[in-house]
Amino acid sequence: MPGADQEAWRALNRANWDERVAIHLRAPMYDLSDLREGRGRLEAIEEAELGSVAGERIAHLQCHFGADTLRLAQKGAAVVGLDFSAPAIEAARGLAGELGLAARFVCADVYDAAAAIPGPHGFDRVFVTWGALCWLPDVAGWARVVASLLRPGGRLYLAEGHPSAWVFDDDAAEGPRPGWFAPYFERGPLVLDDPRDYADPEARLANQRTHQFQHTMADVLNALAGAGLSLDWLHEHDGVPWRMFACLEQGADRLWRFADRAWLPLSFSLSATRR
Numbered sequence: 546m547p548g549a550d551q552e553a554w555r556a557l558n559r560a561n562w563d564e565r566v567a568i569h570l571r572a573p574m575y576d577l578s579d580l581r582e583g584r585g586r587l588e589a590i591e592e593a594e595l596g597s598v599a600g601e602r603i604a605h606l607q608c609h610f611g612a613d614t615l616r617l618a619q620k621g622a623a624v625v626g627l628d629f630s631a632p633a634i635e636a637a638r639g640l641a642g643e644l645g646l647a648a649r650f651v652c653a654d655v656y657d658a659a660a661a662i663p664g665p666h667g668f669d670r671v672f673v674t675w676g677a678l679c680w681l682p683d684v685a686g687w688a689r690v691v692a693s694l695l696r697p698g699g700r701l702y703l704a705e706g707h708p709s710a711w712v713f714d715d716d717a718a719e720g721p722r723p724g725w726f727a728p729y730f731e732r733g734p735l736v737l738d739d740p741r742d743y744a745d746p747e748a749r750l751a752n753q754r755t756h757q758f759q760h761t762m763a764d765v766l767n768a769l770a771g772a773g774l775s776l777d778w779l780h781e782h783d784g785v786p787w788r789m790f791a792c793l794e795q796g797a798d799r800l801w802r803f804a805d806r807a808w809l810p811l812s813f814s815l816s817a818t819r820r
């Protein structure tokens with residue numbers, strides 16, 4: 546992207562995310578009771594796949610207000626969370642203090658993570674989940690950041706909305722099926738004006754314009770390979786932790802799925818090891 550656009554996406558997206566922090570801190574979707582009871586649980590997909598993190602050094606990129614960072618800390622990991630939203634990092638530090646958990650939080654853009662996170666790096670794991678990549682214009686650059694934070698043999702855990710599902714949007718006029726949103730190969734920026742927040746249907750954002758980016762499955766996998774990571778496994782899931790489309794129904798495991806049949810993957814997760 547030209548230089549002027551680069552600053553546009555960053556400033557617009559950060560203002561949007563700054564405003565969402567207070568909304569999310571009181572939203573039922575971001576229920577913190579598990580954390581407050583000292584038994585933090587990640588979403589069902591991570592719980593099933595991550596394995597023990599006890600004793601690991603983990604960098605959590607785009608950590609929002611740190612809820613999952615602190616869940617990883619409660620599972621025994623030494624964690625550092627990074628996000629570019631100052632209100633999010635302030636809330637994360639407050640939550641860590643309230644819960645008496647040792648966790649470091651850094652306010653920086655993800656592309657500056659290697660410089661912003663105090664060394665030594667050589668993390669055992671980089672953890673990135675749910676709604677992270679769509680905010681980033683350069684997935685190859687992101688993969689290089691991930692690789693630079695990991696020790697050789699260290700692993701990325703990534704769980705994300707599936708790029709083929711991002712192609713659809715809700716369209717009430719079409720009935721209970723999602724309508725088209727953007728072609729799979731249209732990488733963006735998608736300039737979106739949307740005052741709604743996914744965690745609170747009543748909320749209306751003043752900072753409603755964002756720039757978002759699509760990354761095909763091939764783009765993500767090639768970015769990781771190009772940065773020196775080898776794929777351990779890739780899973781596609783028929784569920785996703787948020788109500789991606791109005792027609793989805795929530796299961797006992799809290800994941801949202803199509804009610805009738807598993808029409809397409811709604812999310813994916815992968816593990817990749819730094820060579």
Ligand SMILES: C[S@@+](CC[C@H](N)C(=O)[O-])C[C@H]1O[C@@H](n2cnc3c(N)ncnc32)[C@H](O)[C@@H]1O
Nearest residue numbers: 562607608609613628629630654655674676680
């Ligand atoms: C949907 S949230 C991710 C939530 C995450 N799964 C969690 O642990 O709660 C997306 C996050 O990405 C952050 N973000 C977006 N663009 C960023 C960037 N360029 N650098 C750092 N953080 C960014 C936002 O501030 C927001 O907290």
